[in-house]
Amino acid sequence: MQANKSRDTKPEMAVRRIVHSRGLRYRVNVRPEPALRRTADIVFSRARVAVFIDGCFWHGCREHHVLSKTNTDYWRAKVGRNIARDRGTDEALSRAGWAVLRFWEHENPSLAADRIVEAVAERSQPRGGPRAGVGVAVDSAFRIDVLRPGPGKVVL
Numbered sequence: 203m204q205a206n207k208s209r210d211t212k213p214e215m216a217v218r219r220i221v222h223s224r225g226l227r228y229r230v231n232v233r234p235e236p237a238l239r240r241t242a243d244i245v246f247s248r249a250r251v252a253v254f255i256d257g258c259f260w261h262g263c264r265e266h267h268v269l270s271k272t273n274t275d276y277w278r279a280k281v282g283r284n285i286a287r288d289r290g291t292d293e294a295l296s297r298a299g300w301a302v303l304r305f306w307e308h309e310n311p312s313l314a315a316d317r318i319v320e321a322v323a324e325r326s327q328p329r330g331g332p333r334a335g336v337g338v339a340v341d342s343a344f345r346i347d348v349l350r351p352g353p354g355k356v357v358l
């Protein structure tokens with residue numbers, strides 16, 4: 203039980219809604235790497251993009267984290283551990299080939315969604331030409347469709 207992780211927070215829902223409306227599909231609150239006991243808020247498995255929407259208090263946002271007047275040392279240590287854990291998560295996921303995107307809950311959801319859509323599109327492009335007969339195309343609406351080789355044939 204993690205008391206410091208609220209699920210389906212409002213900012214997270216807002217970002218999810220926008221990303222979904224742009225045609226991207228994802229999983230929520232899952233481990234990007236099953237062996238790594240860290241859960242990301244929004245996960246794009248194929249593009250290997252993991253998104254975290256961090257709460258300003260729990261993750262120590264410089265603008266909004268206000269140190270508690272009571273039990274100050276306790277909270278300072280706790281949030282410090284959360285921050286260290288976040289950096290550890292970023293490193294471990296990067297090493298495993300994931301792009302990690304972190305946003306503060308105070309950030310504009312539609313700007314966050316723009317960056318997510320961009321990252322997913324970028325990482326869905328075939329690198330160095332088509333891979334094993336399957337390529338991925340991104341159209342102007344950011345919808346990602348899998349294309350089979352052959353003239354204009356779209357197979358999902």
Ligand SMILES: [Zn+2]
Nearest residue numbers: 258263266308
């Ligand atoms: Zn903040």
